[in-house]
Amino acid sequence: MSGERAFSRLLLAPITLVYLLFLIAPISFFLAMSLFRYDAFELYIPTLTGENFARLVTDGYYRDIILRTLKIAFLTAAFSLLLGYPLAYFLARTKTIWRGVLMFLVIAPLMSGVIVRTYGWIILLGSEGALNRALLWTGVIAEPLKLLNTEGAVLVALVHILMPYMVFPLFSSLASQDPDVERAAGTLGAGRIRTFFEVTLPLSKAGIAMGSALVFTLAAGAVVTPALLGGKNVQMLGQQIYDLVLSTLNWPLASAIAFVLVACQFVIIGLYFRTGKAKAGVV
Template structure:
């Protein structure tokens, strides 16, 4: 049982991070939540008149409905394909005894050392009409003329999966590496094959890594701006781009704040479900 001094010391240690979160997380969220309830004014950006028209516009205007649904779809698909591609890699890294494991882990995080704009422009070079992807497909006979890949959801999805893959791999690696290898050996001793052991033992035990990685990739995708703007353009508008344009171009801060609140609400809901699931498993 902790003494009063230990409790006081714990509160002091939590003080700086608490202040940081209040100033740079709770205060901005509270600000744009308040702003989202104000009426748009073309001359003053907003008028302090409480209204619900900003949220009504997001919910019932077909244009904004399309943007929200597209954002959720791309975020879900990015998380799904990151999981499908990242799980085998994380499994290999967690199980291998090779002396090269450190090098392989470095290669996983290496893309994070390059700016997102540089990586996105790399995809522009690859996916352009004269890019490497079109040339390979034409050489193999799959295409008779260059296909238009840029400006599509596919281009955005490919780039986001590549950029955000490390955020999926490392939670999975942590979950897989912490598993007791004796559990898998026990399943094998009881007659379970490798496939059955993986499905009934390894995969359920890595559930926390799957959920955490999916939550990270989903939230980062939903709020991305640069990659969708450069690879998708006007044809693949996402929530992050819409907020940026509302703030910088149309100066409609109330609608931008309402859009940002919807985005944050979706992101926090995913994180809340993750921690709620963790508590349920612990009980």
């Protein structure tokens, strides 16, 4: 038994080392940096202070950025779920020979870079873009709409870019369900709508939690899409960290913001695992 335990630890050693070097060590580094005092000439002074975190709470500018990031990340996860669940349900239940092709079409956007897909939305939503031209041509509007540099543009693009990360956990959860359970519910008199809400949907909670956690964390840390589609009007935490590190060179404040972002993401992931334990009956 001790030999098996030693072998298990040996197998876990490489991934443990990777996590220590590339996750725990960087997080520990910028946590320590976030407690240092900023200096314009030396970047930071190793004097412990809580002013960086206090600034995030007391300064309305940074407080708004945190709230905006959480709002956009939550809405991205919510809309991805609303749009992705029917698609995942169809893919999990369909018996068509084109199922593989449909699965490929879902994953195909991931084969192009985020910048490429974001610029595609710039072409669509710009003042001279395809959407404004179509609305002008049909007479729906008299002048181009301001669609870029808005939270709506960032939200739409993030939902499109992150949709596969919602669909595949949902598909896995739905495809693993025993179809006899739904047939049994129908045999007992439940209609299709009642079967869905009382059988199918509860059994897919693990996929919903996983997809929501993935999309939320990826949206909260997005940099390129908010920068290109939101500009200075829609600042998010990822952009702010980038600007503070490379432009302002305020590494302590950037580290504090990064720690807040990572903490929010860990909370979401922690809630996901807690949901999984509750489903398994583990306290």
